[in-house]
Amino acid sequence: MDPLTYFPPELALKVVLQSPLSAVAALEATSKPWRAFLAAHEELVFAHLAGEDVSVDEACKRHEFAARCWEDMKGWRDANGTQGRRQTLLAHNWRSEKPQTTEHTVKTGRNLTWRFKIDLEHRLVITTHTHGGLRVTDLDTDELLWSIPEVEIRPHAHLEHDKGVMVFDRYGNELEVWKRADLDDPNAPRGQFKFIAILPHPVMTRGYHLADNILAVVTSTGAIFYWDLSSTPVLLRTLSHEPGPTGYLDKTPTALVLCTEPQIRICDPHTGVLQGVFPPPRPLPTANVFSIDPPPSIGDEFLPNEYAVALALQPLRVKRGGRSPSSEDDEEMVPIEQDEWSACHVDGPWLVAISKGGRVLVCSDWEGVLEDLARADETCAIIEVESDGNDLDHGGWLSVRHGRAVFEVVDHVYVLPLPEPGTLPSTSPFASPVLATVSGAMPVSCLWLSEDAVFMTFARMSVTLHPSNLMPAISADKHVRWISLAPEDQETGGGSGAGGDNEPPARLLQVGPGDWGAHVVDADEVDGGGEWVTEEEVSDEDFSESE
Secondary structure (H helix, E strand, O other), X not given: OOHHHHOOHHHHXXXXXXXXXXXXXXXXXXXXXXXXXXXXXXXXXXXXHOOOOOOHHHHHOOOOOOOOOOOOOOOHHHXXXXXXXXXXXXXXXXXXXXXXXXXXXXXXXXXXXXXEEEEOOOOEEEEEEOOOOEEXXXXXXXXXXXXXXXXXXXXXXXXXXXXXXXXXXXXXXXXXXXXXXXXXXXXXXXXXXXXXXXXXXXXXXXXXXXXXXXXXEEEOOOEEEEEEOOOOOEEEEEEEOOOOOEEEEEEEOOEEEEEEOOOEEEEOOOOOOEEEEEOOOOOOOHHHEEEEOOOOOOOOOOOHHHHHHHHOOEEEOEEEOOOOOOOOOOOOXXXXXXXXXXXXXXXXXXXXXXXXOOEEEEEOOHHHHHHOHHHHHHHEEEEEOOOOOOOOOOOOOEEEEOOEEEEEEOOXXXXXXXXXXXXXXXXXXXXXXXXEEEXXXXXXXXXXXXXXXXXXXXXXXXXXXXXXXXXEEEEEEEEEEEEEOOHHHHHOOOOOOOOOOOOOOOOXXXXXXXXXXXXXXXXXXXXXXXXXXXXXXXXXXXXXXXX
């Protein structure tokens, strides 16, 4: 019996919407009436098969893909096949022992980049800088779209951005609020922002976080200000917590997360009442301590065929047990009771924190632990990464999104796959590997994860010899680098390593011994001409004298 003959169309459609893709494909091949019926309801049927209730254009806004993978989608029929295949290949690449990656660099000017925010929907990169100023750059072309001069924004300004609204520091205790101009005027130039308000605070601010139009600001005296930025800024409430140094702030609708020394405090976002602390007050079992051995250092040599090895993501494994020094030069880790937690993020069931001593705290059910401390034995783990034994802040840059955490420790950036909710990290050889890459000639100052890429600041040192000066001139640039794992990038010429639209420049330099390392430079990026030299022409003595 043909349902199209005996059932009303709306009932036949309901049956189709309960069917898997294989059944829909079989129906389409059954007869011309079925083919015509499915064509008439194509968008609804294939949107349902994709698990979506909106158009393709709206659905793409729910995802955070750095690759431009939605542009050629004409409808849900097209999107089902293409996006299904893409998601399978992307998941395989994240799990691979040899992930295929493509390098991209967004050049953000000669002023060293400090913080950045990525707007993937509008393909924008917003940056603040070491010497002040703010720039809005096209993610794909490096074109400067709009900027605020250096003299108007303080050096090392923090930056928040969400849904077209951005917030950054002023001199003193004030914050500035700006909004993307096209939200009010569709004809406004792309990437341009307009001033909205100045938010005053009576004491020095220590950190702030913006999400869903709600800005939380924490101060050095223990005051917490909640602002509503959905229209004209309105101060919703002022809370208080125990005064003391607060180095990092995160929030959810149900929790306010404060990184204080020496613990992470979880407070009620409406009352400020302390709900609990991490790591849990009682020590974790030894079985909950893991480690990751860092990848080999690049060292003092940098050959052309090592470019991909140096920059691409290298797979590592989580091991049971704490980390032990691998050589006489490798320092012992700071005792955990003396360690300081410098950053913490929550995302769904996961809470992840990074310490100055090179530890990562991972909890896969943080709300469950707040309700019952016994849950910590099942869901909380300490992962020891690496340490060079000094007191500098080697942890602090962290992003937790899409079931992964990206963080920097010493001179490497790590991408850690998070455990299933309610479990500990897996040491199985079949589990997704930890991926690591070098962090550049300077420590990173910002990190971010999309579904298919890792974004970070990345610095390179440059050396030039001028005829009028016997001393080599050393300079640096620091831009936004992103490593794509997207299948599209691999199919269009990136491949593993240098790849994509940023092929490695031809000239190589050794800029100094030890951690300074060697790197690739491009003569077109440096003003003033001068003579470019190869790494054999610049000795360690030259470097130490000029420094």
